[in-house]
Amino acid sequence: MKFGVVVFPGSNCDRDMQDALQYDLNKEVIMLWHKEKDLSMFSTEDCIVLPGGFSYGDYLRCGAIARFSPMMQSVIDFANRGGKVLGVCNGFQILCESHLLPGVLLQNAHQQFVCKNIYMKNGDGRALKIPVAHGEGRFYADEKTLYELEENDQVIFRYCDEKGTVNAGSNPNGAIRSIAGISNRAGNVWGMMPHPERATSAALGNQDGLEVFKILELYGTVAAEKQELATAL
């Protein structure tokens, strides 16, 4: 399984993502410039990542202009063919604007940019400590959409406290139902506001981000690959 990381003008977490995938997850990574559109080197088992940042200066609305870039047309096709796509922070906003994910990310309820470690969890899993850094991260969708998201288990991460309790105090931006990350109905497109790529290295003092890649099954084969390599040697 290999990864493609899309670079938009204004992306600023693309190198962090590349570094985390290459050195902490031992994956092959290909950087993809937004003006290109060739994804022929990827199979649907591979994963395209839309990194964080401020694509196109966040003009008009976060992610609104990036949606129309040549590479995004290919990414939308790739996702519709069943290819895996992960959007982090600005990448999540782009996926919502591209209609690959439902809902929208609104300005944080407290009007401030929030940059700190938060806790989030997948289902009944343990609380994972992951950094957030955003001004527009308040997930919102209408009641009908929320009902569908819950009904189809598409809410993959919710903000919680250190003990795993979901409450208003642990919600960093006022997101509806404390939603931190969702998937599409088919389960091949994921978006989340927190930055798992900033927490994959022991040198950074936090490896909870590795859990995130495991939960999304973007990690599982690493051990097997290492085993294969060891056997080959």
Added chain:
Amino acid sequence: MTYNVQIKVMPLKDLLDPQGKAILGGLQNLGISSVQDVRVGKHITLQIDAPGEEEARKAADEASKKLLSNPVMEFYEIEFVN
């Protein structure tokens, strides 16, 4: 014919508008206490070349729907000025 079209994009009425809330606080600090609510949106002007107003309206409507506004969070109104 060139049409000058003005498009107003506003956050949906049910949604919290943090920017409007911050401005309301500022106005109250300024002593203008009669202001009860503030909502902040966008004002976008387009120059559209079209054979008639109907075509121009169609283009403005498509632009508003597909890019200038996001119906999940905003609504828009189109106004012709010439």
